Amino acid sequence: MRTPASPQSDSTIHGARLVVNLRAIAANYRKIAALAAPAKTAAAIKADAYGLGLAPVARCLAKAGCEIFFVAHYAEGVALRAVLPGARIYILHGLPDDMADRYIAKRLQPVLNSLAEITTWRKADGQLSGAILNFDTGISRLGMSENEAAKLVAEPGLLAGVRVDFVMSHLSCADEPEHPMNTQQLAAFNILRDLFPGIPASLANTAGIFLGPTYRYDLVRPGIGLYGGSPDGTGNSPFQGAVTLYAKILQLRDIDSKDYVGYGATYRPGGPARIAVAGIGYADGYMRALGNSGFGAIGGHKAPCVGRISMDLCAFDVSSVPDELCGPGGEIELIGPNVPVENVAADAGTINYEILTRLGGRFARSYIGEGADA
Amino acid sequence: MRTPASPQSDSTIHGARLVVNLRAIAANYRKIAALAAPAKTAAAIKADAYGLGLAPVARCLAKAGCEIFFVAHYAEGVALRAVLPGARIYILHGLPDDMADRYIAKRLQPVLNSLAEITTWRKADGQLSGAILNFDTGISRLGMSENEAAKLVAEPGLLAGVRVDFVMSHLSCADEPEHPMNTQQLAAFNILRDLFPGIPASLANTAGIFLGPTYRYDLVRPGIGLYGGSPDGTGNSPFQGAVTLYAKILQLRDIDSKDYVGYGATYRPGGPARIAVAGIGYADGYMRALGNSGFGAIGGHKAPCVGRISMDLCAFDVSSVPDELCGPGGEIELIGPNVPVENVAADAGTINYEILTRLGGRFARSYIGEGADA
Numbered sequence: 001m002r003t004p005a006s007p008q009s010d011s012t013i014h015g016a017r018l019v020v021n022l023r024a025i026a027a028n029y030r031k032i033a034a035l036a037a038p039a040k041t042a043a044a045i046k047a048d049a050y051g052l053g054l055a056p057v058a059r060c061l062a063k064a065g066c067e068i069f070f071v072a073h074y075a076e077g078v079a080l081r082a083v084l085p086g087a088r089i090y091i092l093h094g095l096p097d098d099m100a101d102r103y104i105a106k107r108l109q110p111v112l113n114s115l116a117e118i119t120t121w122r123k124a125d126g127q128l129s130g131a132i133l134n135f136d137t138g139i140s141r142l143g144m145s146e147n148e149a150a151k152l153v154a155e156p157g158l159l160a161g162v163r164v165d166f167v168m169s170h171l172s173c174a175d176e177p178e179h180p181m182n183t184q185q186l187a188a189f190n191i192l193r194d195l196f197p198g199i200p201a202s203l204a205n206t207a208g209i210f211l212g213p214t215y216r217y218d219l220v221r222p223g224i225g226l227y228g229g230s231p232d233g234t235g236n237s238p239f240q241g242a243v244t245l246y247a248k249i250l251q252l253r254d255i256d257s258k259d260y261v262g263y264g265a266t267y268r269p270g271g272p273a274r275i276a277v278a279g280i281g282y283a284d285g286y287m288r289a290l291g292n293s294g295f296g297a298i299g300g301h302k303a304p305c306v307g308r309i310s311m312d313l314c315a316f317d318v319s320s321v322p323d324e325l326c327g328p329g330g331e332i333e334l335i336g337p338n339v340p341v342e343n344v345a346a347d348a349g350t351i352n353y354e355i356l357t358r359l360g361g362r363f364a365r366s367y368i369g370e371g372a373d374a
Numbered sequence: 375m376r377t378p379a380s381p382q383s384d385s386t387i388h389g390a391r392l393v394v395n396l397r398a399i400a401a402n403y404r405k406i407a408a409l410a411a412p413a414k415t416a417a418a419i420k421a422d423a424y425g426l427g428l429a430p431v432a433r434c435l436a437k438a439g440c441e442i443f444f445v446a447h448y449a450e451g452v453a454l455r456a457v458l459p460g461a462r463i464y465i466l467h468g469l470p471d472d473m474a475d476r477y478i479a480k481r482l483q484p485v486l487n488s489l490a491e492i493t494t495w496r497k498a499d500g501q502l503s504g505a506i507l508n509f510d511t512g513i514s515r516l517g518m519s520e521n522e523a524a525k526l527v528a529e530p531g532l533l534a535g536v537r538v539d540f541v542m543s544h545l546s547c548a549d550e551p552e553h554p555m556n557t558q559q560l561a562a563f564n565i566l567r568d569l570f571p572g573i574p575a576s577l578a579n580t581a582g583i584f585l586g587p588t589y590r591y592d593l594v595r596p597g598i599g600l601y602g603g604s605p606d607g608t609g610n611s612p613f614q615g616a617v618t619l620y621a622k623i624l625q626l627r628d629i630d631s632k633d634y635v636g637y638g639a640t641y642r643p644g645g646p647a648r649i650a651v652a653g654i655g656y657a658d659g660y661m662r663a664l665g666n667s668g669f670g671a672i673g674g675h676k677a678p679c680v681g682r683i684s685m686d687l688c689a690f691d692v693s694s695v696p697d698e699l700c701g702p703g704g705e706i707e708l709i710g711p712n713v714p715v716e717n718v719a720a721d722a723g724t725i726n727y728e729i730l731t732r733l734g735g736r737f738a739r740s741y742i743g744e745g746a747d748a
Contacts, residue, residue, distance in 0.1 A: 013449045014449050073736065075388050099387075139636060172634065264550070279447070313446075358732060
């Protein structure tokens with residue numbers, strides 16, 4: 001295993017660099033779209049495209065055929081509109097009271113989560129552009145209840161003139177295929193959907209798509225799978241990894257059993273050891289929970305993280321890495337082919353989503369693959 | 375207890391807002407400077423001023439009297455130079471081989487961590503601007519060893535023409551005043567310092583300053599204390615809190631004992647409960663580890679975090695919060711006078727530093743206090 005060549009090596013001035021493979025993201029999109037067809041495949045691109053960069057990822061997905069995008073906040077919608085003037089953009093977090101005119105001005109479409117939001121949208125826009133009606137079927141987050149759905153049916157005036165593109169809900173346990181919540185939410189969603197005959201429906205995120213065709217309806221909304229993440233949080237992802245993270249090696253130290261490494265003096269080696277100090281820390285999103293538990297790789301050789309993670313630095317035991325692969329100015333892979341993001345997540349006690357979305361702003365970022373020059 | 379009035383309320387378009395109190399940061403700087411005198415007081419302003427915003431914090435500290443700043447990376451130094459043309463700026467992460475000319479062009483001064491870096495600097499700059507010699511006394515991170523110090527003394531040519539502003543080291547356990555590493559590092563540093571007579575010395579971070587006058591030498595380098603954090607990680611900080619974080623309440627839900635909250639169906643209430651769904655999640659740095667363990671406050675009333683934290687959302691049990699204080703469009707305090715950052719850190723299993731430095735880029739940010747309009 002070798003470290004892939006870098007298209008640009010700005011880790012010198014930043015301490016670390018993130019390489020996003022747009023070809024992998026496009027391939028992952030096409031794979032999901034083929035699997036989900038005849039359902040359409042949208043893209044969840046909130047949180048700066050799961051930490052990978054909204055603009056290049058959005059352009060890449062649009063080029064791969066994606067026409068419908070979901071973001072969380074209005075501000076994210078505005079940023080995405082500037083990148084994709086023609087895309088359909090839904091705002092998951094609904095429609096605040098005084099925001100309808102701003103949504104309309106930017107052609108942003110709300111996911112309506114309450115009767116009050118429906119009323120606001122009806123008064124402001126109504127016929128012009130479609131909205132999504134979101135119902136909560138068991139995650140107790142955003143969305144209307146069964147009772148509110150019944151009220152919408154009983155009082156048709158509430159929706160008079162509102163163009164409804166989809167009815168939707170969101171699964172809470174799709175990453176655990178055997179979890180009873182999945183079939184419960186499916187049943188609850190089918191009841192709701194029957195209240196709105198003829199209106200297309202959407203339920204599945206990445207993991208939901210893999211629960212089978214009955215979960216796919218008319219529109220699927222993958223996120224993590226596009227970015228290479230495994231639907232069930234294991235390292236067995238059917239998708240291509242899209243992210244590699246390298247940190248610069250700032251210094252090598254030869255230490256022995258009397259020496260401690262890092263804050264709190266939590267680690268010392270059993271005998272002579274060589275430590276590489278890397279220019280990345282928890283301020284970069286390399287989580288503090290990885291101290292004494294994570295690992296990196298150099299030329300495919302594993303290097304365990306030793307001692308606590310500092311704000312801007314951390315240390316790896318490179319005793320078993322051949323000298324010629326490991327020197328100041330070299331790099332250590334912290335996410336990539338030899339260090340799956342799911343392993344990083346497990347070592348940090350969290351999930352791949354949090355690792356990706358917390359990748360910091362201090363990295364040098366580069367994009368490879370199709371659309372990288374756009 | 376009341377929620378402080380907000381100077382601008384852009385959480386509508388972002389989901390959350392961060393308010394940084396520059397007056398508190400200035401007061402904290404002056405408090406440390408008074409305590410540390412006659413030692414000079416620098417400021418550690420790396421990692422975007424510990425997540426609070428490099429430019430406004432730098433301007434505020436300069437106005438409060440700070441003349442010396444420490445950042446981690448060259449890129450951070452460049453950003454700081456643009457804000458403070460006259461400040462003295464040291465780069466903690468040393469001097470890569472090919473970077474000396476770029477340092478000189480921006481008047482950035484390296485903390486030299488190896489003999490190789492000293493040689494690079496001597497050849498490139500030498501007399502022009504001063505550097506710091508950094509020695510490792512027990513944290514096994516960056517810096518030269520005792521042997522390398524001895525070599526510098528034995529071969530004066532190695533330093534010929536290099537202007538040395540300070541000799542420095544860094545403490546590993548200063549937040550634990552009784553830890554034996556503190557006196558060991560102090561003793562090791564005194565030996566090193568005696569090798570370079572007449573050259574000023576620097577050892578203490580915020581916590582080190584509180585270990586007593588013998589740790590302060592000629593220059594102290596506080597970070598966390600400036601930003602209101604407690605030196606020992608407890609909530610008993612001698613400093614003024616500088617950060618408040620509010621998330622917008624997007625929706626209220628009345629649920630009962632049959633309902634689950636959040637991904638994985640990890641939480642359900644014992645009986646009827648009211649849940650506030652807030653527009654912040656782990657992508658914003660509200661760490662996933664806070665699920666079912668953190669809390670927020672509304673009008674001073676505690677509201678426990680229930681269920682897992684989502685990427686962009688999380689839920690709080692607001693059953694005990696009076697209705698008139700809690701509605702959609704309102705806000706919940708997640709860091710602030712009623713929710714100390716040290717409590718957030720403890721609930722997340724980490725330290726105040728990580729909470730601050732991971733505050734995300736999706737917030738609306740505003741600055742209050744002196745210099746806020748600069």
